[in-house]
Amino acid sequence: MRQIFEISLRNLTRQKRRNILLGAAIACGAAALIMANAYAHGISKVLFERIVRYVNGHVAVSYMRNGNMMNQVFPDAERIEHALAQAGPEVVRSEEAVGVFGRAIGKGVADNIIMVGVDADGDLTDQERRELQSNFTMLEGSFLALNDRSMGIPVLLAQQKAKYLNVGVGDQLRVRFYQVTNQASSATLTVVGIFKPANVFMTSPIFLTTADLRLLAGYRSRDIAGIQVTLRDPQRTAQRVADRLHDALAPGLAVLPASLSLRGRQAPATALGFRSDSASLALVRPRLPLAAGDSTALSYRGAVIAGRLAERLRARPGDTVDLTWPAKHDGATGRKRLVVRGIAAPGAPIADDALLLNERDFYDAYYGTFPAPPAPATARQLPDTGNPLWPALAPEYVLMRRAATTDEYTEVTREMTRASYKGIMVSVQSMYETASAIVQLERALNLITLSAVMVLFFIILVGVVNTLRMTIRERTREIGTVRAIGMQQGDVRAMFILETAMLALIASAAGAVAALLAMAGLSAIPIDAGDNPLGMLLVDGHLYFAPTALAIVGYLALIVAISAATAYFPARRAANLTAAAALRHYE
Amino acid sequence: MKRTTLVMLSAFGLLLCGAAAQQLPQIGEILRRLDDNYSQTTDVSARVSLTQQKPGQGTKAIDLLYYRRDSDQSFLIVMTAPETEKGNGYLRVGDNFWMYRRNTRTFQHINRDENIGGTNAKGENFEDRKLVDLYAPAADTAGREAIARDKLGQIPVYRLEVRGKVSDVDYPKKLFWVRQDNALLLKEQAFTSSGTLMQTAYYLKYTEINGRFVPVRQLFIDEFEKGNKTAVEISEISTQKLSDALFTKAYLENLSK
Numbered sequence: 001m002r003q004i005f006e007i008s009l010r011n012l013t014r015q016k017r018r019n020i021l022l023g024a025a026i027a028c029g030a031a032a033l034i035m036a037n038a039y040a041h042g043i044s045k046v047l048f049e050r051i052v053r054y055v056n057g058h059v060a061v062s063y064m065r066n067g068n069m070m071n072q073v074f075p076d077a078e079r080i081e082h083a084l085a086q087a088g089p090e091v092v093r094s095e096e097a098v099g100v101f102g103r104a105i106g107k108g109v110a111d112n113i114i115m116v117g118v119d120a121d122g123d124l125t126d127q128e129r130r131e132l133q134s135n136f137t138m139l140e141g142s143f144l145a146l147n148d149r150s151m152g153i154p155v156l157l158a159q160q161k162a163k164y165l166n167v168g169v170g171d172q173l174r175v176r177f178y179q180v181t182n183q184a185s186s187a188t189l190t191v192v193g194i195f196k197p198a199n200v201f202m203t204s205p206i207f208l209t210t211a212d213l214r215l216l217a218g219y220r221s222r223d224i225a226g227i228q229v230t231l232r233d234p235q236r237t238a239q240r241v242a243d244r245l246h247d248a249l250a251p252g253l254a255v256l257p258a259s260l261s262l263r264g265r266q267a268p269a270t271a272l273g274f275r276s277d278s279a280s281l282a283l284v285r286p287r288l289p290l291a292a293g294d295s296t297a298l299s300y301r302g303a304v305i306a307g308r309l310a311e312r313l314r315a316r317p318g319d320t321v322d323l324t325w326p327a328k329h330d331g332a333t334g335r336k337r338l339v340v341r342g343i344a345a346p347g348a349p350i351a352d353d354a355l356l357l358n359e360r361d362f363y364d365a366y367y368g369t370f371p372a373p374p375a376p377a378t379a380r381q382l383p384d385t386g387n388p389l390w391p392a393l394a395p396e397y398v399l400m401r402r403a404a405t406t407d408e409y410t411e412v413t414r415e416m417t418r419a420s421y422k423g424i425m426v427s428v429q430s431m432y433e434t435a436s437a438i439v440q441l442e443r444a445l446n447l448i449t450l451s452a453v454m455v456l457f458f459i460i461l462v463g464v465v466n467t468l469r470m471t472i473r474e475r476t477r478e479i480g481t482v483r484a485i486g487m488q489q490g491d492v493r494a495m496f497i498l499e500t501a502m503l504a505l506i507a508s509a510a511g512a513v514a515a516l517l518a519m520a521g522l523s524a525i526p527i528d529a530g531d532n533p534l535g536m537l538l539v540d541g542h543l544y545f546a547p548t549a550l551a552i553v554g555y556l557a558l559i560v561a562i563s564a565a566t567a568y569f570p571a572r573r574a575a576n577l578t579a580a581a582a583l584r585h586y587e
Numbered sequence: 588m589k590r591t592t593l594v595m596l597s598a599f600g601l602l603l604c605g606a607a608a609q610q611l612p613q614i615g616e617i618l619r620r621l622d623d624n625y626s627q628t629t630d631v632s633a634r635v636s637l638t639q640q641k642p643g644q645g646t647k648a649i650d651l652l653y654y655r656r657d658s659d660q661s662f663l664i665v666m667t668a669p670e671t672e673k674g675n676g677y678l679r680v681g682d683n684f685w686m687y688r689r690n691t692r693t694f695q696h697i698n699r700d701e702n703i704g705g706t707n708a709k710g711e712n713f714e715d716r717k718l719v720d721l722y723a724p725a726a727d728t729a730g731r732e733a734i735a736r737d738k739l740g741q742i743p744v745y746r747l748e749v750r751g752k753v754s755d756v757d758y759p760k761k762l763f764w765v766r767q768d769n770a771l772l773l774k775e776q777a778f779t780s781s782g783t784l785m786q787t788a789y790y791l792k793y794t795e796i797n798g799r800f801v802p803v804r805q806l807f808i809d810e811f812e813k814g815n816k817t818a819v820e821i822s823e824i825s826t827q828k829l830s831d832a833l834f835t836k837a838y839l840e841n842l843s844k
Binding site for chain 1: 758
């Protein structure tokens with residue numbers, strides 16, 4: 001085999017000019033393939049790491065209530081933090097994502113805005129800090145001035161937004177917006193910096209610290225906004241962590257351990273909510289017989305109370321009762337005034353101290369003042385999955401199913417906005433699932449590139465076949481000689497295949513080196529994309545290629561394999577010549 | 588002695604009467620009277636015209652038909668102008684609230700915070716929610732209810748301040764100017780929790796229907812973005828019973844065919 005290898009190598013050097021030309025063609029093809037792949041991978045990386053990650057985090061926990069996607073508030077931070085603690089060691093950090101739409105007035109001009117919270121002095125790695133600052137190339141003022149409270153509420157603006165609103169550093173902006181409770185609010189913000197946006201998505205937002213924005217948006221101390229989780233090795237771990245978080249967030253039954261009072265009489269009570277969609281009402285009505293009150297008792301706001309509880313309070317339909325309960329945090333007390341709509345008949349599948357609230361009333365109370373958990377004795381009496389009312393009882397929140405792709409995520413979001421559910425809907429997704437379209441885009445770009453380069457290779461390989469046929473023709477007598485002195489058919493075939501494969505390997509390796517050099521050269525050229533949206537594909541104003549060793553080795557192997565396969569047929573033809581026939585050959 | 592006592596009692600009585608004449612009504616009572624004045628107890632249909640003015644953007648006229656069913660407080664809104672909105676609609680039945688888009692012929696579940704037809708009006712503004720359920724009297728610096736006598740032009744009014752008592756009110760603080768004689772709301776100012784005046788509303792003309800009052804001409808002035816204002820005119824008001832078929836998706840869809 002070694003002899004065959006040496007003969008093939010020697011033969012390669014015999015026709016230098018021809019092989020150099022053919023090798024150059026293969027090198028060009030290999031370089032084009034590697035560069036195109038590196039650029040597609042670069043686009044994918046830029047979109048994921050520099051855009052999707054900042055919008056979504058590697059893994060995101062988001063909420064929705066009343067179909068409002070901007071209502072990113074969950075009333076019990078502890079519950080979410082507990083789930084995050086179970087997400088696994090891959091979690092580097094988790095932070096709140098706060099964004100508020102509004103309208104800003106600058107100097108004589110108004111414009112729609114979104115206020116976005118940033119952690120100006122967060123616990124970032126050096127690389128993350130560099131990346132964050134690269135997104136805020138400051139033209140005036142400083143990024144760290146966001147922490148300077150001496151100037152009111154400091155904000156950063158993109159140069160385009162500052163120009164439109166006609167404001168500069170030190171000027172004030174008046175903004176109006178709706179808080180998470182949907183109350184109108186306004187604030188005066190001070191511009192402390194103007195930056196050149198790194199991409200088109202950075203031109204619209206007004207940035208302020210997350211702490212400031214939480215206050216403006218009306219978050220209470222124990223409320224928590226949507227969460228963005230940063231992971232180690234996200235490509236490998238994101239889905240796994242999202243699954244764990246999803247499992248840890250499985251909701252239980254929402255329970256409001258309370259006290260109910262009427263005309264000076266008081267009794268302990270356990271308030272539960274029931275879903276008020278038609279299917280749930282259809283399930284509840286026949287299973288919850290009423291001793292007093294009519295069939296509409298469950299349709300409208302108000303409460304249906306257990307017979308024993310009604311007895312103790314001497315309550316009748318139409319009475320107004322006061323529900324009070326201890327809050328989970330801050331020692332506060334929640335209060336809600338309710339009209340008794342119905343009294344459950346004996347034998348109804350609810351506890352003696354239960355009252356059932358229409359879900360709108362229930363969630364207003366439950367989320368309004370988040371209740372302390374029920375005492376163990378109360379918890380033991382709560383309905384379980386065997387209770388006939390269970391499917392209609394209100395959970396703590398609805399946890400949406402995981403979505404594997406962008407399309408599935410869109411469908412989940414659509415379900416969330418369309419649902420008539422009055423509680424909070426929680427969704428957990430990794431960025432590779434939410435933005436799987438980007439992975440598909442990369443695959444599509446690679447496929448297009450591969451197809452185009454394969455056409456190029458087909459043309460090159462026609463050259464390879466032609467060259468090999470010429471070589472075989474020129475060396476026919478030589479083949480006769482080596483066959484006459486004992487070389488086997490297989491060896492002759494291997495000699496020609498090896499010769500072609502070596503040419504392809506050397507040429508494509510040279511192509512890979514050329515591609516790396518070309519990519520280094522192209523990435524060094526500064527590009528001013530201005531307002532062009534394609535500017536988001538640049539990194540610091542330069543093209544971004546992301547070659548991977550695996551892709552380069554894979555493409556080299558593919559090129560060598562194709563070349564060898566192409567060489568097989570002419571080589572077999574040469575090997576099939578008998579020694580006598582080859583020696584008789586004359587040009 | 589007896590005579591002196593009688594004189595003193597009479598004087599005291601007169602003083603009490605004078606004080607009673609000066610005594611201001613309670614804010615809660617005025618809110619209840621306002622609710623009574625406006626709450627319709629029958630089905631209602633009307634044509635509503637909104638004229639929006641925004642500086643630099645000219646005037647935009649929006650016309651819509653409004654139907655409200657009393658039994659379950661369902662409502663239907665059908666846009667009739669401008670051309671770009673014509674045929675679009677909003678249907679609320681029970682807890683469900685849909686937006687219908689004529690060009691795609693689709694219904695989408697929306698929430699009550701959603702703006703109607705690109706205006707500042709929200710779904711929740713068309714709900715029949717009582718002021719007494721939403722607002723409570725505010726106190727002045729002395730701890731008394733914030734109510735005073737005032738005049739709006741030549742009309743004697745009560746000026747009163749209220750604070751939101753539930754979290755889902757648009758504005759947490761409001762000032763009302765209410766006619767003293769018939770408890771009609773003439774002017775309203777809405778503030779943020781920080782006290783910034785955001786909107787002033789004038790109720791310019793009322794019409795009486797079945798003993799209840801409907802403000803048929805209203806003017807809303809945006810105090811935050813100066814120059815923005817919206818005039819609302821309500822006409823063709825009818826309190827005849829409306830067919831149940833009106834409050835269905837099929838009806839809204841058929842209207843747009």
